[in-house]
Amino acid sequence: MNMKKILLAGICFCTVQLFAVPRHTIYVSPNGNDNAVGSLSKPLRTVEEALRQAKEIDVNVPVDIVLRAGVYEQAKTLEVNRSNLAIYPYGIDKVIISGGKKLLPSNLKKVKDSDVLERLQPQVRKYIKEIDFASLNEKLIGLHAVGFGRPSISTWTEVFIDGKPLNLSRWPNDSTVLIGKIKESGIAKNGEKVSFPIFSYLEDRPSSWKNSDELWIGGYFAHGYADDMIKVERIDTISKMIYTAQHTLYGFMTGAPFRRWFALNLLEELDMPGEYVVDEKRQKIYVYLAKDRGEDVQFSFLDAPIMAIENCNNVKIKGITFEYGRQIGIYMENTNQVIVSECTIRNMGGAGICIGRGSLLEGNVEGNKKGGEPLSRQIGDLMGKIYDDPLFDRKAGTENGIVNCLIYNVGAGGINMGGGNRTTLEHGNNYVENCRIHSFNRIEKSYRPGIWLDGVGNRISKCDIYDAPSMAILFHGNDNIIELCNISRVCNEIDDQGAVYYGRDPSELGNVIRYCYFHDFSTRHRVSATYHDDGACGAEVYGNIYCRAGSVPVLIGGGHYNHYKNNIFMECPVAIHIDARMQKWGKFMIEKGGVIDSRLNRVNYTQPPYSEVYPNLVSYWDMDPSYPQHNIIEGNLFYNINNVVRGETQWLELKNNWSTSLNPGWVDVTDPLKGFRPDALVYKNIQGFEKIPFDKIGCDLPYEISEENRMVRIMSYNVHNAIGMDGKTDCNRIADIITSVNPDVVAIQEVDSMTIRSKRKDILGEIAKQTGMKATFAEAIPYQGGKYGIGILSKEKPIRVKRVPLPGREEARTMVLAEFNDYVFVATHFSLTKADQELSIPLILNELRPYNKPIFFAGDMNSVPNSKVQKDLRKYFNVLTAGDWLTCNGTCIDFIYEYKENAKMSPVLHKEMIKDYIASDHCPIYVDVMLAK
Numbered sequence: 001m002n003m004k005k006i007l008l009a010g011i012c013f014c015t016v017q018l019f020a021v022p023r024h025t026i027y028v029s030p031n032g033n034d035n036a037v038g039s040l041s042k043p044l045r046t047v048e049e050a051l052r053q054a055k056e057i058d059v060n061v062p063v064d065i066v067l068r069a070g071v072y073e074q075a076k077t078l079e080v081n082r083s084n085l086a087i088y089p090y091g092i093d094k095v096i097i098s099g100g101k102k103l104l105p106s107n108l109k110k111v112k113d114s115d116v117l118e119r120l121q122p123q124v125r126k127y128i129k130e131i132d133f134a135s136l137n138e139k140l141i142g143l144h145a146v147g148f149g150r151p152s153i154s155t156w157t158e159v160f161i162d163g164k165p166l167n168l169s170r171w172p173n174d175s176t177v178l179i180g181k182i183k184e185s186g187i188a189k190n191g192e193k194v195s196f197p198i199f200s201y202l203e204d205r206p207s208s209w210k211n212s213d214e215l216w217i218g219g220y221f222a223h224g225y226a227d228d229m230i231k232v233e234r235i236d237t238i239s240k241m242i243y244t245a246q247h248t249l250y251g252f253m254t255g256a257p258f259r260r261w262f263a264l265n266l267l268e269e270l271d272m273p274g275e276y277v278v279d280e281k282r283q284k285i286y287v288y289l290a291k292d293r294g295e296d297v298q299f300s301f302l303d304a305p306i307m308a309i310e311n312c313n314n315v316k317i318k319g320i321t322f323e324y325g326r327q328i329g330i331y332m333e334n335t336n337q338v339i340v341s342e343c344t345i346r347n348m349g350g351a352g353i354c355i356g357r358g359s360l361l362e363g364n365v366e367g368n369k370k371g372g373e374p375l376s377r378q379i380g381d382l383m384g385k386i387y388d389d390p391l392f393d394r395k396a397g398t399e400n401g402i403v404n405c406l407i408y409n410v411g412a413g414g415i416n417m418g419g420g421n422r423t424t425l426e427h428g429n430n431y432v433e434n435c436r437i438h439s440f441n442r443i444e445k446s447y448r449p450g451i452w453l454d455g456v457g458n459r460i461s462k463c464d465i466y467d468a469p470s471m472a473i474l475f476h477g478n479d480n481i482i483e484l485c486n487i488s489r490v491c492n493e494i495d496d497q498g499a500v501y502y503g504r505d506p507s508e509l510g511n512v513i514r515y516c517y518f519h520d521f522s523t524r525h526r527v528s529a530t531y532h533d534d535g536a537c538g539a540e541v542y543g544n545i546y547c548r549a550g551s552v553p554v555l556i557g558g559g560h561y562n563h564y565k566n567n568i569f570m571e572c573p574v575a576i577h578i579d580a581r582m583q584k585w586g587k588f589m590i591e592k593g594g595v596i597d598s599r600l601n602r603v604n605y606t607q608p609p610y611s612e613v614y615p616n617l618v619s620y621w622d623m624d625p626s627y628p629q630h631n632i633i634e635g636n637l638f639y640n641i642n643n644v645v646r647g648e649t650q651w652l653e654l655k656n657n658w659s660t661s662l663n664p665g666w667v668d669v670t671d672p673l674k675g676f677r678p679d680a681l682v683y684k685n686i687q688g689f690e691k692i693p694f695d696k697i698g699c700d701l702p703y704e705i706s707e708e709n710r711m712v713r714i715m716s717y718n719v720h721n722a723i724g725m726d727g728k729t730d731c732n733r734i735a736d737i738i739t740s741v742n743p744d745v746v747a748i749q750e751v752d753s754m755t756i757r758s759k760r761k762d763i764l765g766e767i768a769k770q771t772g773m774k775a776t777f778a779e780a781i782p783y784q785g786g787k788y789g790i791g792i793l794s795k796e797k798p799i800r801v802k803r804v805p806l807p808g809r810e811e812a813r814t815m816v817l818a819e820f821n822d823y824v825f826v827a828t829h830f831s832l833t834k835a836d837q838e839l840s841i842p843l844i845l846n847e848l849r850p851y852n853k854p855i856f857f858a859g860d861m862n863s864v865p866n867s868k869v870q871k872d873l874r875k876y877f878n879v880l881t882a883g884d885w886l887t888c889n890g891t892c893i894d895f896i897y898e899y900k901e902n903a904k905m906s907p908v909l910h911k912e913m914i915k916d917y918i919a920s921d922h923c924p925i926y927v928d929v930m931l932a933k
Helices: 005-020 045-057 114-121 121-129 381-386 595-602 616-617 731-741 761-769 834-848 866-874
Strands: 024-028 063-066 071-072 078-082 085-089 093-099 100-103 108-109 128-132 157-163 182-184 196-202 216-220 228-236 241-244 260-264 275-279 286-287 297-300 305-317 322-323 331-342 345-346 354-357 358-362 373-375 401-403 404-408 415-417 429-432 437-438 452-455 458-459 464-466 473-475 481-483 485-488 497-503 511-512 516-522 527-533 540-542 545-549 554-557 564-565 568-579 633-634 636-648 650-655 658-660 712-719 743-753 774-783 788-796 800-808 813-819 824-829 855-860 876-878 895-900 908-914 924-932
Touching: 024 045, 045 063, 045 527, 045 650, 071 100, 071 743, 071 895, 093 331, 121 128, 121 157, 358 381, 452 516, 485 527, 497 516, 516 527, 527 545, 712 824, 712 895, 731 761, 743 761, 743 774, 743 855, 774 800, 774 813, 788 813, 788 824, 800 834, 824 834, 834 855, 834 866, 895 924
Parallel strands: 024 063, 063 085, 071 093, 078 305, 085 305, 093 322, 305 331, 322 345, 331 354, 331 401, 345 404, 354 415, 401 429, 404 437, 415 452, 429 458, 437 464, 452 473, 458 481, 464 485, 473 497, 481 511, 485 516, 497 527, 511 540, 516 545, 527 554, 540 564, 545 568, 554 568, 564 633, 568 636, 633 650, 636 658, 712 743, 824 855
Antiparallel strands: 100 297, 108 128, 128 286, 157 297, 182 196, 196 241, 216 228, 216 260, 228 241, 275 286, 358 373, 712 924, 743 788, 774 788, 800 813, 813 824, 855 895, 876 895, 908 924
């Protein structure tokens, strides 16, 4: 560069410095004063006043609203409608913007109403407190129906203690029961009005309920993808019939294992710490406190978004926690380059974040109507609106981003994001990046995913999405990208759904799913990782890892031009399902004037831009769309897959794939994200197999931001050889209990393997098959031509296993040790003889000393908390479970421990005994702990 250019550059730099517009800063503190000047030493008190003052400043002057530490309670929505604005905490101050209200300890009072006390179980009466909203001059909002097809609206008044949401009281506490004989299905025929559903119950417990005024029931009453929660009118205890007070979209059915129900909001079932009952008539909430007083008790109040960002550009919201609202956390509409970063959205009644307006249809109480008028600051009937009008303009703006955020314990989905124009195919370029989203279906389950995405040209990158009854990602539209996500433990309850799901519109083309890790899904029902439903077409799916990813990791339901390349499938019963549903039950979809014809015409598929961007779409009707065509499966690895394709292989173009049981070259076969060795066989056996960016998959937030290290759920269960207290042998109900807990690892005691009395069945194997877990059996004694002993069920395959005999004079005993990537787990069943119990301790300790990982130890110890053997065990182990749980015959003999020498754990987050007294002679126990990273 010559001297003239250097001088010119210097002049330009000085000019920029001289004429740069300075930022204006407004400080706010909960201890401030709205009549103050808004300086650091004299801050304002409310965010509302800061926003008001910001609007009066020239829009070309950037404004920073800096919040000092504390809680900012909002009685109404914070309205952000000024461009060039940033809102963030001062330094490292912790800032919470709350849609709730704090209760004083004195607001939780003893229950005095005799009729309420009479309905409470005697042993819990002293623990129950009431919150009288009338005395607080607050209105208690009662329960309302939620479920498939119903609008997503503000929820009822909830209670939170020490930052955690309470749960409505329920029966059964941790499971569901089958629907009995149906007297009235509630299904309309020929458009005629029918009665509300009426069905019988099979158990005795409901007959003990004295009052059904506030009784609700939840469950999957017809289809496994459609949950519901409705009011009950009355219970007929003579005929054992439940009369409901509301319709559901699909009515009630029987004949499938997922058609089950549970009861909610009953005083009689207020029997677990952390539960509550809403009594709208009395304007009271009854809570079962885990201790006499919660340190921080809040109730949700605000029935609108906590913050609404509308009609503005270049806004930054950073480092703030939003919680305790009854609806959405943050809402955006008609915005450009609005970035929400490093925020936590939790404990909301609705979705965490919504980008784009929804709709609401008057009178859609039953969820059987679609459409509705566009409505700001609501999600409402959006699902039905987009089904009815795929081109619906949500006014979601462009280039808006959710980055580095944590969203959890929300009621109706994590993020709901639109963007782009389906008519013109103009991209929205909205995105979600590097977020952790989990536990996002506290209230609404079906079709309320971790991320809902619609529109054109939007992106989801590097997100961890996990722990949900239903989907991780549901999308509609075109040219959207889902990449580098780590998705696990979703679709835990449902049937016939996928972790990533879309369908029933062949014009939704150009979508890409790449470099995602799908793993550890349930196989009990029909669950997929990527689900192309009802004729979905044209997805590019490459570089993904499907590991134990459901019963059918990939489902292509009659669609065309889906391309699977360079993916890895491992340890799944089936890899890919394909069917010709349009030839059978789905033929109505391709009829003239049907849903497919309507949606193609809606986008003018034979005209630009669709005809130019997606030329194959023009000939959709020229081929026979009732058969799936042009679906290409190439260059994929199938490792330890029992059946690569379920369906007609002629409907797929299969080439350059490799199916093997040999190690294809993993660095660590138990951890696919460690990738392949440079000399891996996969590169030799699949021509052109491309390297996958394993190290870039998943959220990389530091754990200080994500508020958690890895949680491990540990369970112990003496299953009594699956013989219940009713004398019935039933592996399924044992499996149902385990599945309802969703543990990572389980210590199992008393199981037969191929004995005469068990009719040559492998009991542990049967339970493992039903739960989708891996079984590790350890023989204690030979018995009746087979074996009898203990075992471990685990989601992960153990790195190594060791079985060690233990003394037992009445019968030989054993322990089994399983090492996993992050911890070691030991299961046992101690002898009945005290001397043998004492002799077992040094044998166990000897096996643990070589390990430098957290070690957990669990089982039926045949000794009570105050016994000598338990006192000796406590010298070496921390007891993680409660000593007052009556796990068997009125005593506590089942325990979960942590080895003190290798203790690297955070405190126990949760522990619980499941009160099931039928499936076995023991109650199962479990704990949630955090593995320190």
